[in-house]
Amino acid sequence: MDERVTIDLETPLFGEGSTLDSMGFVTFVTEVEERVIELVNKDIFIVLSDIEELYPNEPSLNVSMFSSYLQSITS
């Protein structure tokens, strides 16, 4: 959980190829949620099942997909 990793848009965050385990991903999402709230000053909730619905056939969730989802709930 405290490991520093370098990421790009294709880096898998969850699922196939991700370096985060399930709890690591949940923690990551919780922290991102908090930072996004501070950044956009809007009360948002990241809902994992909504992300899954956006990409039903993808074996993993990468940085690009996750950021698109974040943009959709903050815009």
Place this chain on the structure above:
Amino acid sequence: MKPRTIVITGSSRGLGLGIAEYFLRTGNTVIGCSRSAGAINHPNYRHYIVDVCDESQVRGWVRQVKKDYKKIDVVVNNVGLVKLGALTGGTSLEMFKQFMDSILVSTFLVCREFSKLMVIQKFGRLINITSIMTELHVPGTCAYASAKKAVVEFSKILATEIVDYGVTCNVISPSLISTEASSAFGREWEREMLDMQTLKIAINPEQVCHLIEFFSSAKSDIVTGQVLHTCLVN
């Protein structure tokens, strides 16, 4: 026990109120909640009005609590529906769902949100209150006892998920407790209940607090996913 910040659900009456008062008396900071206004006026107590069966309310509430208190040490899931049930054949789906929502869904939502904070802070104690009813298999408790038993299983699974992060999750399963709710069922019901237990007296909320205290303290650091019954059944 060193002073802690303790969240107690359903703290406006009954067992929850007794737990909140006890932990305030013993020098802790207590955060309570219920659907109605709080009944405690104490400098170290704050009451939030929240329906813990409602996902968005719970998420908003936990976020607010985190903003207000930064670190939460202990969460006691006490909220639940206490009323006489019917035989399975006479239990409406609506009634069944009410029990599931108020007992199981509320525990799931509150544990889910607070466990995420506790994993990040790398410390926390989740304590879920169930009931001896989970062992008695009494006719007329198909909804209540099933929901409480599901809380036991849920707690054990959650305990395995968070154990590596310094967070424990345990269950307290008290025998008959004397509260307003239990006395409303009448003396006959109380006598029948006691007949089914090995402990032939009703316990009081303060006695339950001693068990919560154990699971909240460093003395229980190595205990997780466990159910503490106050007695056996006959």
